[in-house]
Amino acid sequence: MKNIKMVVLDMAGTTVNENNVVYKMVHKAIENAGVVVTLKTVLEYGAGKEKHQAIKDVLTHLNEVDKSSLAIFKEFKVLLEEAYKTLDVSPINGAEKTILNLREKGIIVVLNTGYNKKVATSLLEKMQWKKGQHFDALITADDVEKGRPNSDMILKAMQLFNLKDPKTVLKAGDSAIDIEEGKNANCGITIGVLSGAQTKEQIEKENPTYILDSLATLETVL
Secondary structure, eight states: OTTOOEEEEESBTTTEEOTTHHHHHHHHHHHHTTOOOOHHHHHHHHTTSOHHHHHHHHHHHTTOTTSOHHHHHHHHHHHHHHHHTSOOOEEOTTHHHHHHHHHHTTOEEEEEOSSOHHHHHHHHHHHTOOBTTTBSEEEOGGGSSSOTTSSHHHHHHHHHTTOOOGGGEEEEESSHHHHHHHHHTTOSEEEEESSSSSOHHHHHTTOOSEEESSGGGGGGGO
16 A cells, blocks of 8 residues: 555545535536436436536436436536635645645645536635645546546546556545546545545445545545
């Protein structure tokens, strides 16, 4: 385990506490289209994914494929932009200390997310997290052809820092799809955290190496 050279960390629910506002707006946009759905269902079938894909997957689960996922996605973006004007964003408890410690030890910290670049950058600005201080790179759904559970974002991170062996990479996230992404990339360690979107039972389905309460205790497994 001590040969880990890079950690790839999900954002919302893993490093960033934004009170699930993104999924709440996905939920609201779908309901505005006349579809009855719970936030729990949105989190179960949409957590961790590029948000248009999340909407499509929720609609598919509900057998509402006649609804326009693109129209709902456009509505979602409008709702989210409005919500962000007053949104209070903060790091998940213990996350900032952990990533600063990791960087001090020479471990590369990459943030990755199913959000687009605009949303991800907005969250980081609200927390005043800076590249080169808090993280080494940010990779979003905009930066790759295929989002989670495909491994493209992790592989891109490895290419950026010229890492050849995926076993030297640790992937952590708050949803089962984060674990699936890490396994598809053949990461040496996959970690589920319980600080965000999904429950322990949901995350356990993908058999992560570890499940932690939050990133605050990440260093204990290294």
